[in-house]
Amino acid sequence: MELQKFSYDNRMTRNFAIATMVWGVVGLVAGLLIAFQIFIPSMNFGLEFTTFGRTRPVHTNAVIFAFVGNAIFTAVYYSLQRLLKTRIYSDLLSKIHFWGWQSIIVAAAVTLLAGFTTGKEYAELEWPIDIAITVVWVVFGWNMFGTILQRRTSHIYVSIWFYIATWVTVAVLHIFNSLAVPVSFLKSYTLYAGVQDALVQWWYGHNAVAFFLTTPFLGMMYYFVPKVSGRPVYSYKLSIVHFWSLIFLYIRAGPLHLLYSSLPDCLQALGTTFSVMLIAPSWGGMINGLLTLRGAWDKVRKEPVLKMFVVGVTAYGMSTFEGPLLSFKSVNAISHFTDWTIGHVHIGALGWNGLLTFGMIYWLIPRLYNTTLYSTKLANVHFWIATLGIVFYAVPLYIGGITQALMWKQFTPDGFLMYPNFLETVSQLIPMYAIRAFGGTLYVIGMLILIYNIVKTIQAGSFVAEEAAQAPALESESESKTQSESWHRFLERKPIRFLIFATIAILIGGIVEVIPTYLIKSNIPTITSVKPYTPLELQGRDIYVKEGCYNCHSQMVRPFRSETERYGEYSKAGESVYDHPFQFGSKRTGPDLAREGVKTGKIYKPNSWHYNHFIDPQKMNEASIMPKYPWLAKKEIDIKSTPGKIRAMKLLGVPYPDNYELKAIDDLKAQADSIAKDLAVAGIQTDSNREIIALIAYVQRLGVDISNKPVKK
Amino acid sequence: MSVVIILVFAAIVMAGAFLVAFIWSVKSGQYEDTYTPSVRMLFEDPALKEDPKDGGQKTEKESSRDQASVAKPEPRNPQPKS
Numbered sequence: 125m126e127l128q129k130f131s132y133d134n135r136m137t138r139n140f141a142i143a144t145m146v147w148g149v150v151g152l153v154a155g156l157l158i159a160f161q162i163f164i165p166s167m168n169f170g171l172e173f174t175t176f177g178r179t180r181p182v183h184t185n186a187v188i189f190a191f192v193g194n195a196i197f198t199a200v201y202y203s204l205q206r207l208l209k210t211r212i213y214s215d216l217l218s219k220i221h222f223w224g225w226q227s228i229i230v231a232a233a234v235t236l237l238a239g240f241t242t243g244k245e246y247a248e249l250e251w252p253i254d255i256a257i258t259v260v261w262v263v264f265g266w267n268m269f270g271t272i273l274q275r276r277t278s279h280i281y282v283s284i285w286f287y288i289a290t291w292v293t294v295a296v297l298h299i300f301n302s303l304a305v306p307v308s309f310l311k312s313y314t315l316y317a318g319v320q321d322a323l324v325q326w327w328y329g330h331n332a333v334a335f336f337l338t339t340p341f342l343g344m345m346y347y348f349v350p351k352v353s354g355r356p357v358y359s360y361k362l363s364i365v366h367f368w369s370l371i372f373l374y375i376r377a378g379p380l381h382l383l384y385s386s387l388p389d390c391l392q393a394l395g396t397t398f399s400v401m402l403i404a405p406s407w408g409g410m411i412n413g414l415l416t417l418r419g420a421w422d423k424v425r426k427e428p429v430l431k432m433f434v435v436g437v438t439a440y441g442m443s444t445f446e447g448p449l450l451s452f453k454s455v456n457a458i459s460h461f462t463d464w465t466i467g468h469v470h471i472g473a474l475g476w477n478g479l480l481t482f483g484m485i486y487w488l489i490p491r492l493y494n495t496t497l498y499s500t501k502l503a504n505v506h507f508w509i510a511t512l513g514i515v516f517y518a519v520p521l522y523i524g525g526i527t528q529a530l531m532w533k534q535f536t537p538d539g540f541l542m543y544p545n546f547l548e549t550v551s552q553l554i555p556m557y558a559i560r561a562f563g564g565t566l567y568v569i570g571m572l573i574l575i576y577n578i579v580k581t582i583q584a585g586s587f588v589a590e591e592a593a594q595a596p597a598l599e600s601e602s603e604s605k606t607q608s609e610s611w612h613r614f615l616e617r618k619p620i621r622f623l624i625f626a627t628i629a630i631l632i633g634g635i636v637e638v639i640p641t642y643l644i645k646s647n648i649p650t651i652t653s654v655k656p657y658t659p660l661e662l663q664g665r666d667i668y669v670k671e672g673c674y675n676c677h678s679q680m681v682r683p684f685r686s687e688t689e690r691y692g693e694y695s696k697a698g699e700s701v702y703d704h705p706f707q708f709g710s711k712r713t714g715p716d717l718a719r720e721g722v723k724t725g726k727i728y729k730p731n732s733w734h735y736n737h738f739i740d741p742q743k744m745n746e747a748s749i750m751p752k753y754p755w756l757a758k759k760e761i762d763i764k765s766t767p768g769k770i771r772a773m774k775l776l777g778v779p780y781p782d783n784y785e786l787k788a789i790d791d792l793k794a795q796a797d798s799i800a801k802d803l804a805v806a807g808i809q810t811d812s813n814r815e816i817i818a819l820i821a822y823v824q825r826l827g828v829d830i831s832n833k834p835v836k837k
Numbered sequence: 838m839s840v841v842i843i844l845v846f847a848a849i850v851m852a853g854a855f856l857v858a859f860i861w862s863v864k865s866g867q868y869e870d871t872y873t874p875s876v877r878m879l880f881e882d883p884a885l886k887e888d889p890k891d892g893g894q895k896t897e898k899e900s901s902r903d904q905a906s907v908a909k910p911e912p913r914n915p916q917p918k919s
Contacts, residue, residue: 207878279867279874288858293851300847320840327844347878356875363875364868371855375848391841595882 128276128597131590132205134492136218138587140198141485141492143226145575147190148481150233152568154183159564161751162713163557165742168751173237175751177672181236181248187473188246188336190229195481196340197225197264200287202488203347204271207281209595213270217263224260228253240310243669243705244325246332247301251312254302261298265291276595282363286343289371293335301328307772308765311666315776318700319386322708327378334374337472338440341480342366345413345437348480352429352487358415362408369405373398380451383460384682385708386697392453399451406444413437428503432483435511439475443468458533461678461712463553464525467518474514474567482506482574489578493585502577510570516563524556533686541689546715551747650698654829656778657702657822659766659792660799664822666769667815668707671753678709679718679826692719692726692827699830702778714750719827731799732806734820756816763813766792795821 161167161176168175205212212218232249235241241248249257268291272284301324304312316324350357357363379387379395414437417424424430446468450459459465490497497503531549534542543549657665668674681687683694695718700706709716719725729737736743739757741750767785774780793812799820800812810816862868 206881209882277877279870279877280862281874281878285862289855292854296847296851300843316840323840324844350875350879354879356872356879360875361871364871368855368859372852375851591883593882 126597127594129592129594130211131592133201133212133215133218133589134587134591135589136212136222137198137202137488138492139222140194140201141488143222144191144194144198144481145485145578147186147194147229148571149568149575151183151186151191152564152571154179154186156561156564156568158183159557159561163554163561163749165749165751170752170754172239172671172753172755175671175753177675177751178237178239178241180675181241181245181672182233184246185232185236185248186229188332189232192337192341192473192477192481193225193229195477195484196290196336196344197221198488199340199344199347199484200268203283203343204268204287206593207277207284207347208271208275209277209593210271210275213267213274217267217270221260221264221267224256224263228256228260231256235310239670241669241672242302242304242312242314243672243674243707244301244314244321244328245674245710246329247298247325250310251302251304251306252309254298254304257298258295261291261295265295276598278598281346282357282360282367283343283347285367286339286346289367290335290340290343293331293339293371293375297328297331297335301325305772305775307768311765313704313769313772313776316704316706317776318703318706319697321704321706322382322385323379323387323391325706326381330378330381331375333472334377337477338374339370341440341477342370342409344480344484345409345433345440348484348487349413349416349430349433349437352427352433352483353417353420353423355416355418355420358412358418362412366405366409366412370402370409373402373405377402377451380456381710382708383451383453383456384684385680386695386700388697396451396453399448403445403448407441410437410441410444413440428500428507429483429487431504431507432479432486432510435507436476436479436483439471439479439514443472443476446471457682457684458529459525460682461710462525462529463521463556463711464529465711467521467525470521471514471518474510474517478567479507479510482510482570485574485578489581490585492588493582494588495581495585498577498580498584502573506570506573506577509566509573513563513566513570516566517560518563520556520559520563524553524560527556528553532690533684535686541686544690546690547745547747550713550749554749650701651696651830653832654699654701656773656780657825658795659770659788660761660795660818660821661825662769662773662822663761663763663766663792664818664820664825665707667756667819668822669705671756673717674707674709676709676711676713676750678712678716680708681716681718687716690726691716692722693830696830699827702773704773704776704778717823717826721824721826721828722831723828724831725827730806731802731820731824732808734823735803735808735810735816738816738819753816756819757810757814759815760811760813761792761796761815761818763789763792 157167157174158176158180161179172178201212201218231253235250235253236248240250242250268287272280272288303315305315306312314321346357346363377395377398379391380399381395383392383395385392414434417430417434424434449455450465450468459468486497486503528549531543531552536542679695681691681694688694700708715727720727720729722728733744735757737750738753740752740754741748742752766788770780770785770788774784796812796817799817800810803810
């Protein structure tokens with residue numbers, strides 16, 4: 125057996141680590157901004173680009189894909205080489221991966237602020253960026269599997285299995301959820317409609333949490349906790365059981381995000397079942413991580429990195445216990461659409477992802493720069509300030525979430541809603557939002573302390589670009605034998621290669637064959653009174669999506685008396701068959717809008733009210749926290765895009781009459797004129813070609829179809 | 838709800854792929870030893886410093902990958918046979 129000399133590439137690890145810190149600041153500051161915007165409307169600055177509906181997707185995307193994404197790549201590029209005792213497969217692929225990912229992030233930030241969005245949470249990016257993500261993800265996979273194939277150890281350590289699962293699953297999720305029909309360069313309609321779109325979206329959304337925020341970080345936990353503490357993982361056997369049970373269970377838990385919605389009950393039950401089962405592997409993993417420190421707790425006392433890991437892994441345990449809890453229907457009835465969900469998510473994001481990332485950076489950067497950390501004391505300060513920040517963040521949201529849900533559901537002894545005015549339940553939360561923003565501020569300060577500490581560390585050290593190493597070569601049988609073997613035997617010898625080829629082949633086959641036929645046929649209406657949107661309403665709906673209204677308003681009345689009393693008839697699956705994308709929403713910062721346009725309904729308002737409310741919500745309701753949308757009355761509807769949009773909708777199976785795209789513009793103008801006339805009667809003079817007219821038309825359409833019941837025969 | 842068919846299909850493909858990977862990992866002896874890997878990952882193998890030309894850590898810009906040059910005859914830290 126020969127001993128081979130080689131070197132590890134540290135440049136990419138360093139690059140990704142710096143990107144993690146830079147985007148960490150951006151993502152956290154964006155989060156802090158929206159934490160203030162939610163209770164101080166003037167913090168929206170009256171600009172369309174800085175309004176909550178657009179800044180919130182910037183925050184979520186920046187934190188998930190930029191901060192956590194780059195942290196994952198930092199960990200993979202560092203640990204993969206060392207665990208496999210080989211250099212990264214290709215420097216060129218590494219470079220494409222790094223710069224490709226950073227350009228995607230920049231493109232994402234710009235397009236989201238400019239209002240280009242698909243309207244599906246955490247998958248808001250438009251189709252050209254989605255394609256770029258796919259390409260860069262394939263480059264990442266190529267580089268990773270190439271490295272695995274040229275390894276010098278026969279055993280593949282458990283962390284790498286977690287990385288592999290991340291790669292495979294995120295690829296499949298991203299592709300399926302992003303399928304769309306492009307209308308123009310930065311506008312597309314998702315392939316799925318209504319409740320089907322909701323199911324695909326939350327299948328994606330849930331597994332994005334599972335395979336982007338969880339599995340790669342478990343890989344990090346299994347690498348960095350032993351490395352930093354100098355102890356082997358508590359039970360390697362348990363880590364293997366943890367891995368395989370986790371990946372086989374996670375994938376079906378998505379529907380738990382749609383409990384009590386119009387999704388079929390059997391699917392809701394499936395989501396709950398799998399979610400409850402997930403406690404076992406999740407807690408197995410948490411215990412394994414914590415018990416790794418058995419007999420080494422004295423190190424935790426001295427080493428801030430280990431402190432961060434301990435709190436991070438504990439936060440993982442807390443949020444994976446809370447997740448199944450929230451998937452029980454009785455708990456979900458209270459928690460859903462409230463701030464409880466936001467609190468839950470941030471225990472995971474700030475605790476698990478944040479602290480694990482910070483710990484990794486504090487440990488990694490001194491090693492890459494051949495020096496010691498500038499200040500352990502500052503790192504300790506960061507740990508405490510971040511931990512306190514998490515408490516100040518989450519606790520008020522739990523209190524606020526439960527308070528609001530109970531207020532929504534409270535009836536008087538006479539059987540009327542105790543708080544019929546939605547705004548009352550919002551005003552109650554303002555102090556909680558203020559404390560949350562304080563917690564967020566603490567967390568951001570911690571992040572800035574990290575930046576200062578790391579900059580000082582980097583200045584003191586000298587970068588080790590190539591870290592020399594040596595290891596015996598791995599005896600490889602396959603290379604020598606392949607010549608005489610058949611092609612298929614060769615593939616079988618390379619299980620990973622076989623895995624990839626098989627997955628790609630089956631996926632392409634599946635996409636081409638199954639999707640178009642099934643989906644388009646299934647979008648036939650099940651409720652005869654439900655009709656496609658008029659051209660003006662369709663334009664208005666696109667404005668609704670563009671302004672990110674779904675970030676604060678749901679369109680899903682759940683079948684509870686408290687909700688049907690407040691909003692009207694509960695939502696049915698057949699209502700949303702023409703909705704590309706669905707707009708059920710996940711949070712009610714404002715009231716539900718599913719029955720907004722029902723003239724005889726409980727929450728109906730005239731066109732003039734909507735006009736004034738969009739321009740200045742505080743004029744209509746002093747305590748309202750909704751941002752102002754004055755530009756809607758100035759900007760003109762993009763009328764020229766109408767025929768293209770109608771054509772795209774027809775392609776998706778929406779039954780507009782033949783050649784309707786030719787007369788769509790005339791219909792649009794006629795409807796807009798009638799709304800402008802109605803506004804004029806109320807004393808509001810406006811041109812009929814303004815965006816606000818289209819948005820009013822859409823809002824006044826919501827729930828109308830279901831209230832026009834067909835005559836029963 | 839025909840989209841369920843697609844999701845079930847995607848889930849089966851992924852689960853199938855992972856099943857293949859699982860069977861491979863068991864058959865190829867990945868899990869025959871469930872202790873040593875956890876200890877082995879704690880140790881790095883820095884290059885021996887005896888060789889003045891190639892030893893130690895390099896800070897200069899050098900992008901040649903994986904020289905894989907044959908070094909000392911006696912193997913240090915031999916691989917456990919699987």
